[in-house]
Amino acid sequence: PSSALPPYFMKGSIIQLADGELKRVEDLRAEDFLQSADLSGELKIDSSTVERIDSSRTPDAVIIQFSVGEHKTQVCVEVLVEYPFFVFGQGWSSCCPHRTTQLLALSCARLSVGDVCISLTLKSLR
């Protein structure tokens, strides 16, 4: 099952920020994402609030409904319960932090309704 998650969430993975700086995934902060998006020109960080977390028909998956950006656009995503999102003021968070830590060694908080996650949109879409 761990192969279903992307490799870059594994603790110790090296992440390159937009200014070229290298950081480990577990050391990333909200500022790193915001500054990188600023530098990128094309990408914009949105605040996406978790509105609902529902079980899925797919085993080990959940359906998360987000309210995205200033227009509060409703977007649903289906992800594995261990899939980590970056929450403002909290850091990496998943629906099943125990499983995330077990599979990725990444320290995780529990993702809950009301949490504000970092997400991306294209500037040109606005």
Added chain:
Amino acid sequence: VPVFPWHSLVPFLAPTQSD
């Protein structure tokens, strides 16, 4: 050692118009 771009880690929640 592989190096991954920062934007890989952030979900791309593109607003889609349902109507």
